[in-house]
Amino acid sequence: MDRIQAAGIVLPAAAMPKALYVPYTLHRGLLTISGQLPLQDGKPVFVGKVPGAVSVEAAQAAARLCLANLLGWVAAAVDGDFERIRGIVRVGGYVAADPGFNDAPLVINAASELLNRIFAERGRHARLALGVASLPFGAPVEIEATFALDA
Template sequence: MADTIEARLAAAGVTLPQAAAPAANYVPTITFGNLLQTSGQLPLDGGKLAVSGKLGAGVSLEDGQKAARFCAINVLAQAKTALGGDLSRIGRLLKLTVFVASDASFTEQHKVANGASDFLVEILGDAGRHARSAVGVPALPMDAAVEVEALFEIR
């Protein structure tokens, strides 16, 4: 069938990476009942941080959106691993929380978060429409520009 998550990923030219191992003392995902929560995912590309620094202080809005998209790709990689490789078990994306490393004067965190939201709606279709928080923070692990966590309903 052409309208699957895997087909949409392929059409977007995206190959999910191997899910990143935790960088500290936590688990990458946890399942409780029919919910799957991911830990925060950084904008890794090829195992390396793709975008670092702060929005409004050297990192452009466009680069922030690119970072958020990389985070969303890594969220899906974690979900795929947690679901035994079967992304069709995703019933719905319920909530995204997007943390944006920001200069004190930067106020467009919501636009940065669209990099993740737009990608996930493209890949998950209507099941990707979600509630969201976009939060400016002074710093993120490894000087990442963006970090994204997700809560999914699973089948």
């Protein structure tokens, strides 16, 4: 999709996780992508809690990387045919937050803005943005999403 490239996103190659879950499920036209971390080549790019160890700006960059990884799984699930996406049902964003940090939505906005830019009207979505005590591998952000697909 041209808008993905225009947004500066490089879709990663899909590599199956080494854990007891699948990266996505497809059920009755709903594609749910498991939570994605800010990893590149299987390694964390950002580590730590927001805003102490990771600035809000860096956490927003981490959210965009999570989204790139998420879209890589979307591409795998739809065989690269992003036109099958009718809309985005829901995005869940989790921010590893220092005590007293209340701006998780500001961090997750970076991913929401990208989705709206890439998918235009189809990118509008319901959302959850939460601050949490910790995330896998010390990541500052994790994002999951559910998409509605054409048959």
